[in-house]
Amino acid sequence: MIQMIYMGIFMQKFLEKFKRKPLLFLLPSASVLLLLFLLFFHSQQDADQAFSKYTSELFRQEISGNTITLHYTLKNPEKYGIENAPISYGQCTTDPELVRSSVDAERTRLRSYNRTSLSKDNRLTYDVLNDYLNSAYDLSPYTLYDEPLAPLTGTQSQLPVILSEYRFYEISDIENYLQLLTKTPEYFRSILNFEHTKSESGLFMASYTADSIIKECRDFVHLKESNYLYSSFVERLDELASTKNSGLTEKQRKAYTRQNSAYIKKYIFPSYEQLISGLSELRNSGKNNNGLCYLPNGRTYYEYLVRSETGSSRSIAELQNLTNAQILSDLTVMQRVLTDDSSSGSSSVTSDIFSSQGTLLSESDPEKILSTLSNKITKDFPPYPQIHTQIKYVQKSMEEYLSPAFYMIPAIDNTSENVIYINKGHITDNLSLFTTFAHEGYPGHLYQNVYYASLHPNPIRCVLNYGGYTEGWATYSEMMSYYFSTLTKEQATIFQRNSSVILGLYALADMGIHYDGWKLADAAAFFHTYGITDDATIEDIYDLIIADPANYLKYYIGYLEFLELKKDAVDKWKDNFTQMRFHKAVLDVGPASFDVIRAYLF
Structure with missing residues (x-):
């Protein structure tokens, strides 16, 4: 405060010296404005410091109770004020009321901070954390519906x-x-x-x-x-x-x-x-x-689960309409490409569809594929730090039980070391290998994680799980990668749209089984209408959807929400829209619900 007063006196003397009478007349109000600005600045600074202290404490609390989470999140926990944390996996909580009261207490703590007094970055952290806690609160009565x-x-x-x-x-x-x-x-x-x-x-x-x-x-x-x-x-x-x-x-x-x-x-x-x-x-x-809707309040639980898993606030009916519209669009584009191909007399695209996908791409070396992808994204994606990536393979005896591929998220203070696992039992051709590396690597999970970490976000953001954002982005990346490959534009369109349709069918099946009450016969009839007639395959899909509700929706609905964001960006930014601007905007916001992302984009 003393410094502010002397600054005003010095300015007054300076103005008097140069005989600028009009400015002398305005000086009292100018001093008041300056004083108010500096008071506001210090008030905001105090609010930001208090909020940062709160989120730092919450971050330490969240990762210290589980050794796996702590070690995978931080290479050097002592630099974050964490020392001598107990060795533990944590525990499965069976008391919904305990979960509910714990989440509600955290919401109360968060809301004790004045959001409007925070900086833009801290407001974003506030909004994401508030959204996350609201979702957790909605799900808390259904703690026992979860499945570890x-x-x-x-x-x-x-x-x-x-x-x-x-x-x-x-x-x-x-x-x-x-x-x-x-x-x-x-x-x-x-x-x-x-x-x-x-x-x-x-x-x-x-x-x-x-x-x-x-x-x-x-x-x-x-x-x-x-x-x-x-x-x-x-x-x-x-x-x-x-x-x-x-x-x-x-x-x-x-x-x-x-x-x-x-x-x-x-x-x-x-x-x-x-x-x-x-x-x-x-x-x-x-x-x-059968599906969740056959459980007490199962449909309500599924609605909350879908919102949490996808980050989308749309109703199930709206998601079904969005999915059906995208499937129709994909099939229409495929039909047009095939019709044009047939009219040309070459039928090259048609013949490629019925050949092994392995013959379409010659490259099968993982290192070279990653290098190709990292070079392809430089035009339309923001630059990222140099890193090292190790490719590992799932043990053959466990191939049946693990995903086709997965990326091991590195510690936030050691993002230079990255690992991607490939499951050879699920990936049998070079095109699938290429698009899988796009999903797990560039511009998918690996790129998104490393880029976001380079922005040095509030650490609490790194422990909030937004599967719709992360898997939606990776699926969006996978879909783009068909056009990064050596396929012709027509081939890439057919294979990308076909992949999108299949994911869309899985998404509709998930919603049909868990929300509308489809049984196996209903699911089989649904898939039969799209030419999928292998009943053993349909039963496998049905069993997976029963065991892991909304899992497919993370990928597909997340992907569609990114497409919807892009449509809005094209509409609102008009001539100022570029792929680079859009990608940077959604990556800079980081993992969040799509309502929060939209609020910060537009």
Whole structure:
């Protein structure tokens, strides 16, 4: 305040010296305006500091309760004020009221801050966090409707991969990892306790879903010494030993390797056997083998789930209309291309559709494909930091139980090291490989994560899960990649639109099964109308949708919402629209609901 007063006096003397009478007349009001501005500036500064302190505390709280989350989020937690965090997987909560009151308390804390007093960046963080907490609050009464175990995406599938990629930056990481293995039985008991509570509430999974998970667990245990948790541990030790000043001796490496082997046998395999036994006991306790709408308040739960998973605020009916319109558009474009091709007399596009997709693209080397994609995006996507990417492959014996590909999100303070896993069991041709690397790599997950991290966002943003944004962006990237390939424009159009149609059909099936009450026969009739007649394939799709509601919608509805945003951008920005401007705008906002993104774009 003293500095502000002296600044006003100095200005007054300066003006008097030069005899500028009109300015002297205005000076009192100018001083008041300056004083008000500086008071506002300091008030905003205080508000921003308080809000940043709050989000930092929330960030530390959220990631400290789970060793996996902490280690995967931060390479150097001590720089964020986190030290001596307990070693734990966390626990499955079975009390909806506890979840609801916890979320509501956090909303109250957030709303104690005056949003209008915050900077633009902090207002964005406020809006995203508020949106996230509102969604969590809506879902909280349905805590027991959630499912930690599901084919492809459940804990039993993902935990081994997560453990195998647990990086050893220093010796203490090895010791924390080994200690974490000892906590696995306790964690799996909490999952089984959750499943027992679901069963008592009439919410246990379908019997055939339980059978699928039991088989997966048995196959995992039967791997024995060939399990990748053995080999990956040795590889991570070797990687640490090769770094400068690691301090890891040969004697320690051998001792840690023996300890890891003993712990896998003592803690990991018995945990999976415990899961097998528990699920076998509960197998026939489920009351519903069909969609969520057959459960009490199931349709309402599905509405909230879809909103949370996709980030879209549209009603189910609106999403169905949007999906049907896109499918019609895709089929119309495909028909036009095929008609034009037939009229030309060449029929090259038509013949390519019925040939192996592997013959369409000659390149099969992952490194070269990634390099090609990274070069292709420079024109229409903002620049990103230089990084290193490692390609790994899913162990053959586990190919059946894992996704076709997945990107391991790096720590926010170590984004230069990235890993993409490829599942050869699900990717059988070069075109699929190319588009998969676009989805997982450039300009998909890897690019989006690395670019966003380079903006140094508020750390709390990095722990909020917006699957509709992340998977929608990756699907949008995958669709664009057909036109980055060596395919002709006509070929690219046919294959891209066909891929979009298939995803759209899965999305309609998801909504039909869980909201409209389709049973297997209804789903089969639906797919038959689109020429998909293999009943075994349809049953597999049906089972996956039953086990993991709204999972397909993250990809497809997220993708459609990006297309809708682009249409709005073209309409509003007119001649100022460019691909680069649009991509930078949505990437700069970062993972959020599409209502929030739209508010900050337009």
